[in-house]
Amino acid sequence: MNAPADLPVAQRTAVDRQSTVANALLEILPSASVLWKPADTRPYECDGLSMFRQLPMVVVLPETEAQIVAILRICSRLEVPVVARGAGTSLSGGSMPHGEGVLLGLARLNRIVSLDPLARTAVVQPGVRNLAISEAAAPHGLYYAPDPSSQIACSIGGNVAENSGGVHCLKYGLTVHNVLRVRGLTMSGEPVDFGSEAPDCPGLDLLALVIGSEGMLAVVTEVTVRLIPKPQLARVIMASFDDVETAGDAVAAIISAGIIPAGLEMMDRQATRMVEPFAKAGYDLDAAAILLCESDGTPDEVADEIAHMEAVLGAAGAKRLVVSQDEKERLVYWAGRKNAFPAAGRVSPDYYCMDGTIPKKRLGEMLKAIQAMEDKYRLRCPNVFHAGDGNLHPLILFDANDADELQRAEAFGAEILELCVALGGTITGEHGVGVEKIDQMCVQFAAPELAAFHGIKRAFDPARLLNPDKGIPSLHRCAEFGHLHVHHGALPHPDLPRF
Numbered sequence: 001m002n003a004p005a006d007l008p009v010a011q012r013t014a015v016d017r018q019s020t021v022a023n024a025l026l027e028i029l030p031s032a033s034v035l036w037k038p039a040d041t042r043p044y045e046c047d048g049l050s051m052f053r054q055l056p057m058v059v060v061l062p063e064t065e066a067q068i069v070a071i072l073r074i075c076s077r078l079e080v081p082v083v084a085r086g087a088g089t090s091l092s093g094g095s096m097p098h099g100e101g102v103l104l105g106l107a108r109l110n111r112i113v114s115l116d117p118l119a120r121t122a123v124v125q126p127g128v129r130n131l132a133i134s135e136a137a138a139p140h141g142l143y144y145a146p147d148p149s150s151q152i153a154c155s156i157g158g159n160v161a162e163n164s165g166g167v168h169c170l171k172y173g174l175t176v177h178n179v180l181r182v183r184g185l186t187m188s189g190e191p192v193d194f195g196s197e198a199p200d201c202p203g204l205d206l207l208a209l210v211i212g213s214e215g216m217l218a219v220v221t222e223v224t225v226r227l228i229p230k231p232q233l234a235r236v237i238m239a240s241f242d243d244v245e246t247a248g249d250a251v252a253a254i255i256s257a258g259i260i261p262a263g264l265e266m267m268d269r270q271a272t273r274m275v276e277p278f279a280k281a282g283y284d285l286d287a288a289a290i291l292l293c294e295s296d297g298t299p300d301e302v303a304d305e306i307a308h309m310e311a312v313l314g315a316a317g318a319k320r321l322v323v324s325q326d327e328k329e330r331l332v333y334w335a336g337r338k339n340a341f342p343a344a345g346r347v348s349p350d351y352y353c354m355d356g357t358i359p360k361k362r363l364g365e366m367l368k369a370i371q372a373m374e375d376k377y378r379l380r381c382p383n384v385f386h387a388g389d390g391n392l393h394p395l396i397l398f399d400a401n402d403a404d405e406l407q408r409a410e411a412f413g414a415e416i417l418e419l420c421v422a423l424g425g426t427i428t429g430e431h432g433v434g435v436e437k438i439d440q441m442c443v444q445f446a447a448p449e450l451a452a453f454h455g456i457k458r459a460f461d462p463a464r465l466l467n468p469d470k471g472i473p474s475l476h477r478c479a480e481f482g483h484l485h486v487h488h489g490a491l492p493h494p495d496l497p498r499f
């Protein structure tokens with residue numbers, strides 16, 4: 001590709017730069033793996049957070065780790081930012097492209113390299129879909145436990161980058177608890193191993209550092225996951241409540257009774273009424289809120305635990321308890337919960353999915369505050385929760401074509417996140433910071449903590465080329481946002497980048 005001779009200088013600079021990068025990449029990749037025309041790059045302009053969009057300069061679609069090494073070396077040499085992308089389902093703008101950068105699509109690295117039923121592990125490439133791992137393990141009676149609602153599409157590379165969770169993570173842990181080893185490449189193309197297949201790897205725990213690092217430290221090229229045996233039986237209780245605060249308190253009652261359900265989810269009436277016409281899950285539409293409370297294990301264990309949970313939920317004020325009678329009914333209950341986000345897409349042109357966490361005992365208080373915010377911002381907000389983890393997913397419904405509604409939706413979301421912090425919680429449970437919550441990082445963390453994060457980023461990526469301007473705000477940005485906390489007299493490091 002060459003820049004047309006009659007282009008204005010400003011545009012010529014951008015086009016020349018694009019052609020330099022694309023031509024360098026075409027030397028190491030087949031032409032079908034390098035895209036730069038807007039018609040070809042448009043599908044990559046956003047992820048699941050579609051309110052933020054940016055066309056990438058170039059998209060590359062490698063098929064091997066050797067090709068990724070070569071791409072990273074070229075981009076390092078030309079000082080071009082790189083954003084890794086799995087399936088593009090991030091809800092925080094984590095895989096939103098950089099306008100002057102290369103979007104590194106990893107979906108073609110989708111091979112299960114090996115599966116060892118005796119060791120109960122699988123080694124997979126980063127583009128393998130989450131659900132595909134459990135499908136491959138199923139003939140051995142095994143599965144991969146973390147189950148984001150997007151599991152049919154999202155990739156294990158994205159799961160590692162976001163430390164993704166799901167409805168069954170209360171009992172079985174998040175991605176970080178189910179991954180043994182990650183192989184990656186630094187921005188300069190150097191291989192780096194995090195963790196090990198043997199337990200208790202010596203040295204600092206860099207595995208926990210890379211999991212949840214949102215594609216800012218390394219490009220994940222191979223993941224070793226832990227597989228666990230499928231439980232013999234699972235049953236779920238649907239518990240109905242007359243008000244959301246009582247339902248919130250029932251969650252705390254279950255946990256304090258010493259029960260760790262296999263899943264403990266909550267939906268308010270707006271959410272059940274939004275989901276039911278779409279998913280036909282059989283939810284109680286009169287209840288102000290329902291809880292879905294699952295038990296799994298041997299038939300005896302499940303019978304005992306279901307009886308215990310029914311007693312606790314009844315004592316906590318549940319008005320109706322229905323227990324799934326067979327596997328089909330159990331899956332239908334979960335299908336409703338897992339389809340809550342697509343259901344929001346049916347009733348509203350756009351939805352903004354929040355992801356804060358709060359201490360479980362403050363769920364009721366939080367829900368009341370969200371109800372008041374609905375009036376303040378004049379927008380509807382159905383609520384679904386990973387209630388057992390205190391992880392909220394308020395879904396703010398709005399129309400992005402209406403500038404005023406868009407602004408109100410953003411302000412509504414920011415107020416929810418800042419209240420999460422005020423209640424002793426965090427701004428993200430599982431969706432990551434990305435571009436979405438970057439300003440709220442200034443509310444959550446003080447200057448010395450942010451400076452430490454920048455120090456780690458610099459150690460892996462001194463030129464700040466890997467997914468730059470995401471995840472960690474600069475102290476200058478926080479100062480502009482009006483939230484720069486400097487604890488204990490500590491001052492920002494003078495070398496901090498001014499981006």
Ligand SMILES: Cc1cc2nc3c(=O)[nH]c(=O)nc-3n(C[C@H](O)[C@H](O)[C@H](O)COP(=O)(O)OP(=O)(O)OC[C@H]3O[C@@H](n4cnc5c(N)ncnc54)[C@H](O)[C@@H]3O)c2cc1C
Pocket residue numbers: 047048083084085086087088089090091093094095106126147148149150153154155156157158159160161162163164165166167214215216218219220221341342430431467
């Ligand atoms: C309908 C819906 C339901 C969802 N439900 C859940 C849920 O229940 N729980 C949950 O946790 N999330 C959920 N999500 C969010 C999303 O699916 C997860 O964050 C998922 O892990 C993203 O995976 P991905 O492959 O789509 O990653 P992408 O969106 O492509 O990327 C996400 C981040 O990972 C980085 N990345 C991707 N691949 C790599 C790699 N190989 N190396 C380095 N960095 C990489 C990107 O740079 C970006 O920062 C949901 C999303 C949707 C749309």
